[in-house]
Amino acid sequence: MGENNKVLLGVLGGVLLGAFGAAVVKRGNLRPHAAKVLSYGYDIKDAIIEQAETLKETCEDLAAEAKEKYEDRKAEEQKPAVTPAPTVVPEDSKKE
Incomplete structure (x- = not known):
């Protein structure tokens, strides 16, 4: 039984008990x-x-x-795209 059905039955029961009580x-x-x-x-009610x-x-x-x-x-959308820095090769390591 769903939670909403339990609450509805509780309210209905309270109304019936109230009517019975009023008659008594x-x-x-x-x-x-x-x-x-x-x-x-x-x-x-509680x-x-x-x-x-x-x-x-x-x-x-x-x-x-x-x-x-x-x-x-x-926050993720506002982060700037990070591009990798170019690799710098020293001139003395270049082979000609």
Whole structure:
């Protein structure tokens, strides 16, 4: 199951638990149980926020790495081409 599907199911579960909790609270006699059920909604919310923060950090790392590669590539493009110096042969070693 993909990570996005897990998050979507978590949100859906939280909504269902919230609706169930609201129905129980209206009855009045199961208030402590409703509070317990709704507390699980907070757990789901925290898990979603944690996943969002992880995704944000991953995107920031990716953007930083891309910028570094871009700057390295630009630095390589700006380097002047180095041509080898011509070899100089002393005159006394020339054979005539």
